[in-house]
Amino acid sequence: GDSVTQMEGPVTLSEEAFLTINCTYTATGYPSLFWYVQYPGEGLQLLLKATKADDKGSNKGFEATYRKETTSFHLEKGSVQVSDSAVYFCALSPTGNQFYFGTGTSLTVIP
């Protein structure tokens, strides 16, 4: 069935370091791919999305490219800030109405 596998955490980085969180997926057809972020005590918020192969989603300095050949959607940011500390979830939607989430990767950025 459809599923998402993302890199396990926790991840701890110094401020201004480069971030990569890996995400690979299994799906039939052409799903939409998402990254959601969850700050402490809050619900999930959409960070970025891509709906077809080679699309690049971007927001707040974060980027992810939909790679069909490697079934991946890795999240990257060139220079992280303390305020980026949160849990990041990769997700896919095969139909637009069903969503499958990864287990989440906790990021802590230290000054």
Added chain:
Amino acid sequence: EAGVAQSPRYKIIEKRQSVAFWCNPISGHATLYWYQQILGQGPKLLIQFQNNGVVDDSQLPKDRFSAERLKGVDSTLKIQPAKLEDSAVYLCASSLGTSKNIQYFGAGTRLSVL
């Protein structure tokens, strides 16, 4: 635009008691989802409504969990009786219900079963 509202934010109960959670989706959103998020895991879909009809409840433990969405707007999720393993955050989300759409999440209800 108001977001997805959930209440209560926190609930502590003893096992075998009953509990109910409430969700008010974004106005105009046809699709409503309830997720269970156990500590350290990603959200797991419990039930999905399209307007007031159930689209998917395959992962809902129907012997103890129930949900309804009367009039296709607000929804309630009930657990009766609760077990220790039901301790989790219960997230409600809504979307327009069209293809390639985006889910918007509420802040969740954190349930502790003692």
